[in-house]
Amino acid sequence: xxxxxYSAIKGNSLGYYGLLGGLGLLMLIGLLAVWHMxxxxxxxxxxxxxxxxxxxHVFAVFLIVAASGALNVAxxxxxxxxxxxxxxxxxxxxxxxxxxxGGLVVLLLDLGRPDRLIVAMTYYNFKSIxxxxxxxxxGFFAIVGIYIWFMMxxxxxxxxxxxxxxxxxxxxxxxxxxxxxFGFLVARSAxxxxxxxxMFIVMSFAFGLAIFILVLMASYHxxxxxxGDEIVARLRNLLGVFIAAVLYFVAVYHLTNLYITEHHGFxxxxxxxxxxxxxxxxxxxxxxxGLIPLALVYAPGVKNCRKTLSLICALVILGGLATMYxxxxxxxxxxxxxxxxxxxxxxxxxxxxxxxxxxxYEIALGVGxxxxxxxIVAFVIKVLPFLPKSLADSK
Amino acid sequence: MSANKSKVAVNxxxxxxxxxxxxxxxxxxxxxxxxxxxxxxxxxxxxxxSEKVRWGMLIDTNKCEKGCTDCIDACNAEHxxxxxxxxxxxxxxxxxxxxRDKSTGHELSLPLxxxxxxxxxxxxxxxxxxxxxRKDGIALVDKHICIGCRYCMMACPYKARSFVHEAVKNQxxxxxxxxxTVESCTMCVHRVDKGETxxxxxxxxxxxxxxxxxxxxxxxxxxxxKSLAQYGGKQLRADLQLNTAVRYRGI
Amino acid sequence: xxxxxxxxxFLLVGLGLLYPVLGSADTPKPVIHEPEGExxxxxxxxxxxxRNHMNYILHxxxxxxYDGIRTEKHSLANCIDCHVQPGKDGKIASIETEEHxxxxxxxYAAVTIDCFExxxxxxxxxxxxxxxNNASLQQDLQTMLxxxxxxxxx
Numbered sequence: 001x002x003x004x005x006y007s008a009i010k011g012n013s014l015g016y017y018g019l020l021g022g023l024g025l026l027m028l029i030g031l032l033a034v035w036h037m038x039x040x041x042x043x044x045x046x047x048x049x050x051x052x053x054x055x056x057h058v059f060a061v062f063l064i065v066a067a068s069g070a071l072n073v074a075x076x077x078x079x080x081x082x083x084x085x086x087x088x089x090x091x092x093x094x095x096x097x098x099x100x101x102g103g104l105v106v107l108l109l110d111l112g113r114p115d116r117l118i119v120a121m122t123y124y125n126f127k128s129i130x131x132x133x134x135x136x137x138x139g140f141f142a143i144v145g146i147y148i149w150f151m152m153x154x155x156x157x158x159x160x161x162x163x164x165x166x167x168x169x170x171x172x173x174x175x176x177x178x179x180x181x182f183g184f185l186v187a188r189s190a191x192x193x194x195x196x197x198x199m200f201i202v203m204s205f206a207f208g209l210a211i212f213i214l215v216l217m218a219s220y221h222x223x224x225x226x227x228g229d230e231i232v233a234r235l236r237n238l239l240g241v242f243i244a245a246v247l248y249f250v251a252v253y254h255l256t257n258l259y260i261t262e263h264h265g266f267x268x269x270x271x272x273x274x275x276x277x278x279x280x281x282x283x284x285x286x287x288x289x290g291l292i293p294l295a296l297v298y299a300p301g302v303k304n305c306r307k308t309l310s311l312i313c314a315l316v317i318l319g320g321l322a323t324m325y326x327x328x329x330x331x332x333x334x335x336x337x338x339x340x341x342x343x344x345x346x347x348x349x350x351x352x353x354x355x356x357x358x359x360x361y362e363i364a365l366g367v368g369x370x371x372x373x374x375x376i377v378a379f380v381i382k383v384l385p386f387l388p389k390s391l392a393d394s395k
Numbered sequence: 396m397s398a399n400k401s402k403v404a405v406n407x408x409x410x411x412x413x414x415x416x417x418x419x420x421x422x423x424x425x426x427x428x429x430x431x432x433x434x435x436x437x438x439x440x441x442x443x444x445s446e447k448v449r450w451g452m453l454i455d456t457n458k459c460e461k462g463c464t465d466c467i468d469a470c471n472a473e474h475x476x477x478x479x480x481x482x483x484x485x486x487x488x489x490x491x492x493x494x495r496d497k498s499t500g501h502e503l504s505l506p507l508x509x510x511x512x513x514x515x516x517x518x519x520x521x522x523x524x525x526x527x528x529r530k531d532g533i534a535l536v537d538k539h540i541c542i543g544c545r546y547c548m549m550a551c552p553y554k555a556r557s558f559v560h561e562a563v564k565n566q567x568x569x570x571x572x573x574x575x576t577v578e579s580c581t582m583c584v585h586r587v588d589k590g591e592t593x594x595x596x597x598x599x600x601x602x603x604x605x606x607x608x609x610x611x612x613x614x615x616x617x618x619x620x621k622s623l624a625q626y627g628g629k630q631l632r633a634d635l636q637l638n639t640a641v642r643y644r645g646i
Numbered sequence: 647x648x649x650x651x652x653x654x655x656f657l658l659v660g661l662g663l664l665y666p667v668l669g670s671a672d673t674p675k676p677v678i679h680e681p682e683g684e685x686x687x688x689x690x691x692x693x694x695x696x697r698n699h700m701n702y703i704l705h706x707x708x709x710x711x712y713d714g715i716r717t718e719k720h721s722l723a724n725c726i727d728c729h730v731q732p733g734k735d736g737k738i739a740s741i742e743t744e745e746h747x748x749x750x751x752x753x754y755a756a757v758t759i760d761c762f763e764x765x766x767x768x769x770x771x772x773x774x775x776x777x778x779n780n781a782s783l784q785q786d787l788q789t790m791l792x793x794x795x796x797x798x799x800x
Contacts, residue, residue, distance in 0.1 A: 041561035041574045048483035049557045052548040112543015112558060112575030115760075120542050125524035130546050134522065186635065187516060187552030336554055338507075338631055339494055339646070346507070347482065348490035348554065443713035529714065537711050538764060565773050566766050568723045573764035588714045 004087045005389045006152075009223040011382035016222070019378055023371040030368015033361040034109045042112065045362050050354040051332050056110035058324040059366025062207065063103030063373060064137075064178055065200055066320065068171040069208020071096035071144065073235075075171070078164025084234060087388040088216065093148040093167075094386055095212055095377060100140060102373030106365055129180050136174045143167050152385070175201045182327060189266035190331030195256065199249045203323060206242035210316035213239065215377060217306060219387060228393030229304045236309055240297035243316060247290045250323075269334050270326065274353070277330040280322050289319010329356050437590025449532040449640060450582055451612035452596065453619050453628050454505055456645035458606035461504040464491060466607065469598030470508075473583060474570040479561060486557035486572075488580040489595060494646065503645060506595065506607075509534055509555040509580035510631060510639035517547035517556065526577075532612075532640050533582045541576040548577060552632050555579050582640075612640060680747075681728050689719050699725075722761065727769045741767035 009016075037045055047054035073092035077085035108114055124131045147163040150156040179200030185191040213235050220227035254271065257263040270281055293315040302308040333354045338344070344351030381387055438444065467489045470476070476486050489508040495501070511534045517526040518534065525541035528534045536547075536556075548556045556579040563573050569585045572578055583593035591597075596609040610619035622628075628642030688695050690702070706720035718724045729747040732738050739745035741762040744753055748767075752759060766773055 038575075042558065043479070043481055043484045043560035048481075048560065049486070049548070049554075050483060052545045052558065112545070112577070113541065116540070116542045119523055119540050123523040123525075123540050125518075125521050127519050128522045128524075128546075130520060130522035130544065181546075184520065185516075185550050187550060187632075332549070336552060338553060339492075341497055342494040342646075343497055344492060344494055346490050346492040348487050348492075348507075349483070350490070350492055350507075350554070438714070440716040440718070443709075443715055527712070529712065531714070535711070539707060539711070563764070566764065567773065568726070568766045568770045571764035571766070573760075576764075584714065585716075588716050 006090065006385035006387060007389050008383060008385050009219070009381050009387060011223075011378075013222075016378075016382070019222075020375065023375045023378065026371035027368050027375060030109075030365050030371065033364035033368070034114075037110075037361050037365070038114065044359060046356055046358040047362070050349050051329060051356040053328055053332065054356065055358040055362035056106050056365050056369075057328050058321060059369050060103045060106040060110070061178065061181075061328065062320050062324045063099050063106065063369060065175060065204045065324075066207040066211050067096050067099035067103060067204075068140070068175045068178075069204035069206065070099055070212050071167060071171050072205055072208055073212055074147070074164060075168040076238075078161055079168045084231065087391060088212075088231070089164075090148060090151055090386045091216060091219075091381075092212060093144050093151070094380055095215055095373075096171075096208070097141060097144050097148075098373040098376035098380075099208070099211065100137060101376060102369040102371075104137060105372050106369035109365060110362075129177060129184050133174075133177045133181065136170070136177045140170055140174050143170050171204075172201060175204045182331070187336060188331055189263055189334060189337065190270075190327070192263070193253060193257065195249070195253050199246075199253055202242070202245045202249050203320065206239065206246050206316055207320040209235065209239050209242055210313040210320070214310060214313045214317075215374075217310065219377075219381060220391065221306075223387070225387065226390045226392040228391055230393040231391055232306070232309065233304065236297060236312070239312065239316070240294060243290060243294045243297065247286070247294065250285070250290075265337070266334050269353070270330055274330060274333070277326065277333055277353075281326045281330070284322025285319055285326055288315055289322055293319070438588065440589075444529055444531045444588070446530040447613060449612040450587060451511070451532070451610065451619055451640040451642065452582070452593075453608040453622055453642045453644065455606045455608075456503045456505045456643060458604055459504050459506065460604060460606075461493065461502070463504075463602065463604065465598040465602040465604065466506050466595035467491060469594040470580070473567070473586075473594035474572065474581075475563070475565065475567045476572075477563065481560070484558075484560040486559060486578060488557070488578075505643060505646070507553060507555070507631075508595075508641070509582075510553055510637070510641040511580075511582060512637035512639050514637055516550040516552065516635075516637070520546045520550040522546065529584070531587075533584055533587070534579075535581055535584065536577050536579065538571070538573070538576045538578065543575045543577065545577060552635055552637070681731060686728070689724075722765055726766065730768045730772075732772075738768050738772050 042048075045054060071092055073085055074089035074096075076082050077089045077092075108117065111120075113119075120134070124134075126132075143163070144167050147160070147167045150160040150163045176197045179197035182191040183194065183196040213232075216235075217227065217232070219225075254267060257267050270277060272278060274281070293312040296302065296308055296312045296315075299308075333356060335344070335349075335351050335353060338350070467487075470489050471478075474488060476488065479485050489506045491504055492507045493502060493504050511528070511532055513528070513532065515526070515528055515534050518528055520526075522544060523540045523542055525537045525539075526534070526547050527537060543558065545558055548554075548558060556577050558577050559572060559574050561574055566572055570581075583591075583595075586593060592609045596607040599605065599607040608619045608622060610617040612620060612623075614620060615624075623642060626644060628644045629646060630637070630639045630642060690698075702720040703722050703725065706715075706717075706722070709715040709717075710721070725748075730738060733745065739747075739749075741749055744750040746767060748759070748762070
């Protein structure tokens, strides 16, 4: 195999600075939104005592799930020894770290007391899956960081495979942990399923890869480097498989739920009677985020069309956000079943489906987190040799 | 003993004073026995609580009047829970729930608050350990290390917890609370530690409803244990096996 | 090129980090109002309190939270009860102003504490909550008791 040459992008064009500026602006808007939220208190957001977690969590969990998925390309190269993916491994690792960082920033800034970060890092309740996640995230940074170092350092190159394996195992645990954040909430009908963790893993494959492909195509296009159809086609097919797998898991999830009488109420809600929640599920998650991109992947005539591929990726990302919305928000909107057999009313919204209207502040915070991730990528590929000089087709 | 006596007197007249509706004369004659018993059992201020005690509450829904909010009003005053006119985000430690049996149409009403589970989901999920159960079974938030992540609220099967969505002013000295942390019914620890009953229970018996009994579930001779032994009482979501300290009768 | 880019970035970040140091120059010396009156003394000698007051209250905090220990001596409520009294103008200093016992000194020492986001910054009897609450009830109770009546609010 020929030796791959990497180099940092030049990044001195107006476009590059424009990109940094634009992302920086989004980040700044996000910070202003946070300042407002924290100063006023969370009542200015759409979140309340009924919908406890809102848009920030939709973005944060999406980014965290996508982060572990973005590492997939590197894993395919190092763990499954597909050498074609080798040149992409560095970017894959970088994107994984960047997405995780973006997600965590959002999660952190939405806390009621972000000023108590030091408390979050010094007090641990080891029974809490949340606390375990903090360890998993920190470990992820460390392991992927080391992995990238080994990939870039000739002296350490021999340990690269081991590090890649460790990173792969770690990312599986990490996504299991993220899925379990919800899986452990036995009190809520939506989350009472063992399937949640594996479903999150499969989703991470799809979301992470979609973002990876977009970032890859954008960086090669804008830096004027060559990106061959061969490698793009491979990624595209892989994405197709992942989208199909996600659809399969979602189907199994709801079918098993339909099997359990206790969950009939929730299924009826999400599949049929949930108003906007039902719409977001069917239109956002299933049709736009699953069926259409799946069809486009295998559609004849647009095989090597980069625009179509961008559209596919964008749809998968949109569908990913819709999925998180359904899991997180709709899962809370459905009333708790405290008194089976009774019709329930109270001053605290018992027994009713809760409304949720996200505020611009929450959305700005979420988008700010995405901007942070992309800013990290844009910055690092300029100062370190992450991208191969050329990814033109071999021969 | 004389110290005890004066304490009784103070407590007693405070109760009398609190009463807006009930006939106060009646109260004064009922109350002393109850209070004497409780003050005699009070833990000295400098002694730690022990697991020998498990505080609990029994709510008799047959006696709970529909539309009555005595317990809630007392709770709100005790903890300075302010009404900001935003019911979705305002804190409620206790809420009145109206239930209608789907098959018979029978209606009943009950106060719902933190059930003070023995194996509390909120405690299990809390990343910093701010959610904890005291040795005597009261589930609390240590607001000094709560980071406001709200995972406990996601985990609670009773929706018993509230997040403080806006800055609080003019708190009472005994019930500190502030923006950005999670809170819920504390079973009035600050009163219980001093040998008093929770504000809601006190208000309920003052209002002559007597729908709430407070006491030690571990003591077979306590009023609550006897009543439970004689007439029974249910846990909400008993299927989750959380061993709640709040029990209900009549559902 | 890349080097200049890096240098500028680090410069900006560095300036940001330095800001709190540069920004907080010359705070005037605090005026500490101590409780007055015959034989009124702090719970420990003054020097000890100056140095270690936080240890006492932070320790008490955990004792109260976890063990239900309700002794008065080191309780925050007690500090406030004694230390926060109306000034000569009859007004109570709020924690937002330097006149508050726990604020002026901290401002001078550049210490920020969040305690009073939750804890009352003044004794119960000075808390005005509009409606009848525990505080006003207790206050009324005192008047009632001293007047020798114990028969309700008629």
